Amino acid sequence: MEELGRExxxxxxxxxxxxxxxxxxxVFFSPSEERNFTYRTGFDVDFNKRTELDVADMxxxxxxxxxxxxxxxxxxxxxxxxxxxxxSLGVSILNRLQLYFEGSLGYFGCGLIDGPNVRVSxxxxxxxxxxxxxxxxxxxxNAGSTFGxxxxxxxxxxxxxVGSRTGIDMKGGTIIVxxxxxxxxxxxxxxxxxxxxxxxxxxLGDSMYDGTIYVGGKIASLGVDAVTGEMTELDVQWLKRxxxxxxxxxxxGVENMTKVVAGKQLWNYxxxxxxxxxxxx
Amino acid sequence: xTQDKDIDQYLTGDGVDTAREKExxxxxxxxxDVNLVPDYDRLTPFLREYMEVMGWDDLNWLExxxxxxxxxRPAVFDRNINGWVTVPPDITLPDNQQDRDxxxxxxxxxFQMSERHPLVExxxxxxxx
Numbered sequence: 001m002e003e004l005g006r007e008x009x010x011x012x013x014x015x016x017x018x019x020x021x022x023x024x025x026x027v028f029f030s031p032s033e034e035r036n037f038t039y040r041t042g043f044d045v046d047f048n049k050r051t052e053l054d055v056a057d058m059x060x061x062x063x064x065x066x067x068x069x070x071x072x073x074x075x076x077x078x079x080x081x082x083x084x085x086x087x088s089l090g091v092s093i094l095n096r097l098q099l100y101f102e103g104s105l106g107y108f109g110c111g112l113i114d115g116p117n118v119r120v121s122x123x124x125x126x127x128x129x130x131x132x133x134x135x136x137x138x139x140x141x142n143a144g145s146t147f148g149x150x151x152x153x154x155x156x157x158x159x160x161x162v163g164s165r166t167g168i169d170m171k172g173g174t175i176i177v178x179x180x181x182x183x184x185x186x187x188x189x190x191x192x193x194x195x196x197x198x199x200x201x202x203x204l205g206d207s208m209y210d211g212t213i214y215v216g217g218k219i220a221s222l223g224v225d226a227v228t229g230e231m232t233e234l235d236v237q238w239l240k241r242x243x244x245x246x247x248x249x250x251x252x253g254v255e256n257m258t259k260v261v262a263g264k265q266l267w268n269y270x271x272x273x274x275x276x277x278x279x280x281x
Numbered sequence: 282x283t284q285d286k287d288i289d290q291y292l293t294g295d296g297v298d299t300a301r302e303k304e305x306x307x308x309x310x311x312x313x314d315v316n317l318v319p320d321y322d323r324l325t326p327f328l329r330e331y332m333e334v335m336g337w338d339d340l341n342w343l344e345x346x347x348x349x350x351x352x353x354r355p356a357v358f359d360r361n362i363n364g365w366v367t368v369p370p371d372i373t374l375p376d377n378q379q380d381r382d383x384x385x386x387x388x389x390x391x392f393q394m395s396e397r398h399p400l401v402e403x404x405x406x407x408x409x410x
Contacts, residue, residue: 013405013406035391096334115392135341
């Protein structure tokens with residue numbers, strides 16, 4: 001409560017006197033801009049500087065703070081041993097980093113990340129990599145429900161099976177499932193790509209606004225306003241390239257995958273309410 | 282796909298084309314094909330270097346970045362400021378969407394990583410630890 005009574009730093013910087021005139025920014029980049037590939041607010045790390053961290057006796061908050069401290073010291077490769085399926089590990093890393101978990105993670109692991117390359121040798125719980133922004137994340141075994149919920153960018157890969165609602169509300173990025181995915185996968189997705197090499201459960205792509213789903217196995221049923229689309233040569237090239245990066249293959253060949261897109265009948269630009277529209281469809 | 286349409290559709294018009302769009306007076310949907318996957322033969326040297334620095338084999342999150350068109354001007358959507366950032370008028374746009382998308386990706390990285398990006402100021406003001 002004491003914080004509320006103080007004048008915030010942002011006021012001293014004059015940020016509250018700015019007149020907002022619209023959402024389009026008039027100024028873009030200068031051609032003479034310095035070449036820089038990482039955020040100004042991030043840590044300068046070296047992938048060749050490696051360390052190991054045994055977290056068997058540490059709490060989640062302490063582990064995440066220790067990861068931050070190691071990055072501030074320039075460590076670009078961190079191996080976390082004995083994660084013990086603890087929840088919320090490896091979250092909010094807005095940095096380039098090679099991060100390896102030797103074991104399994106609990107709920108909400110690796111959420112809100114922007115940039116790191118993560119590999120988990122075990123399994124992961126619910127909502128893994130939720131709100132991921134950028135980077136690559138590979139899970140060697142299975143994952144729980146809402147895998148990659150609301151992901152906005154990057155590659156999220158589970159080599160095993162995943163639970164229900166995979167990629168729910170995804171707004172970008174690529175989710176690849178090496179095995180099967182549960183019901184309501186791609187529910188309300190808005191963009192991005194969901195690739196399932198095995199079978200997909202009921203109501204795939206229900207209420208999807210946009211984006212693309214590729215399925216290599218059987219689809220139990222499509223959700224409302226999800227329709228099959230036509231595979232293009234560019235789709236095939238992209239899928240082959242992407243799957244090769246992660247050493248994955250689809251049993252019947254990429255060309256024979258089923259492409260699912262939005263029928264775009266549920267978009268909210270009509271007099272009918274969405275629920276009414278669903279009944280019509 | 283986008284290549285089949287007039288590449289300058291949203292530069293020369295307001296995007297209000299269909300009967301339904303005319304009825305409601307606004308464009309429906311994105312001003313580009315969000316499902317268009319990148320053609321990696323058109324990567325710029327800057328983007329190749331960016332991928333190498335980040336340790337990625339492909340464009341990663343930039344696969345979802347496209348050249349958009351806002352208020353009849355070419356623009357790129359910056360998710361970190363939740364707004365469109367216009368492309369300088371002296372840049373000549375290529376005649377296909379794939380090359381335009383590559384330019385958009387490069388411009389966005391240069392902007393996001395610069396000292397002029399609004400996140401730098403926000404970070405100074407609000408960072409807690």
